[in-house]
Amino acid sequence: MIADLITYLGCAFLLVGATFALLGAIGVLRLPDLYTRMHAASKAGAVGGGMILLAVALTSLDGSVALRAILGTGFLLLTTPVSAHLLARVNHRGKDDHAVKMVVDELRSERRQNPSA
Secondary structure: OHHHHHHHHHHHHHHHHHHHHHHHHHHHHHOOOHHHHHHHHHHHHHHHHHHHHHHHHHHOOOHHHHHHHHHHHHHHHHHHHHHHHHHHHHHHHOOOOHHHHOOOOHHHHHHHHOOOO
16 A cells, blocks of 8 residues: 555656656747746756656665665756856856847946956
């Protein structure tokens, strides 16, 4: 009975994770600029991948596989925001036409106030 409950819970995590991953992929395809695409990929991708790995941890019934899946989830949740931040920073510092599309550029105004940064 408990094994059936764990299997159903793992299937639910898998479906929710796949839905988040699908929504993130649709966001990457449909959104207009790099910043919004990156937001969709980093948020939905991290949550979707984390849920899928948690589903693997639940349904594996093996301690070493579950531990690796949980460690993989933690690694994914720690590294995804850092990589998204670095991609946004590189794009902002590059010579691109993003200044035309931006309404407010708070980073540029902060640089003008603090020229040493």
